[in-house]
Amino acid sequence: MAYSIPRDVFLLLEAAFNQDREKAEVFAKAIEGSIQAIEHQASESITHKKEALKAELYNELRNELATKEFVRAEISEVRNEISDVRNEITEVRAELKQNTLLLKILIGIAVFGLTLFNPAFVRLTELLMK
Numbered sequence: 509m510a511y512s513i514p515r516d517v518f519l520l521l522e523a524a525f526n527q528d529r530e531k532a533e534v535f536a537k538a539i540e541g542s543i544q545a546i547e548h549q550a551s552e553s554i555t556h557k558k559e560a561l562k563a564e565l566y567n568e569l570r571n572e573l574a575t576k577e578f579v580r581a582e583i584s585e586v587r588n589e590i591s592d593v594r595n596e597i598t599e600v601r602a603e604l605k606q607n608t609l610l611l612k613i614l615i616g617i618a619v620f621g622l623t624l625f626n627p628a629f630v631r632l633t634e635l636l637m638k
Contacts, residue, residue, distance in 0.1 A: 513539055 513521075513536050522532040623629050 518536050525531040
């Protein structure tokens with residue numbers, strides 16, 4: 509972007525150089541050139557800093573984001589844990605079936621014992637046996 513100094517500043521320069529227009533123009537061009545050089549340098553510096561910041565941000569985000577291998581390893585871990593839980597559930601079900609069978613046997617023995625030692629049942633059995 510070309511920069512030119514304002515007209516009133518140029519008139520001040522001309523007055524400073526005792527109405528010598530050529531010296532004022534040379535000095536004004538020097539000022540304009542230095543301002544353009546400063547703008548160019550600032551623009552390059554901003555571009556460089558922007559690229560450096562972009563690269564740094566990319567590296568930080570890449571380290572923070574989950575990679576495919578990490579996700580696959582986590583999924584594999586979860587699947588193994590699910591398999592372990594399923595095995596434990598199967599074992600608990602088997603124990604529950606065994607306990608249910610034992611409970612039925614105990615109830616049967618209790619009913620048989622109560623029936624066998626019931627005085628009315630004993631009399632009935634005696635009457636049937638005679």
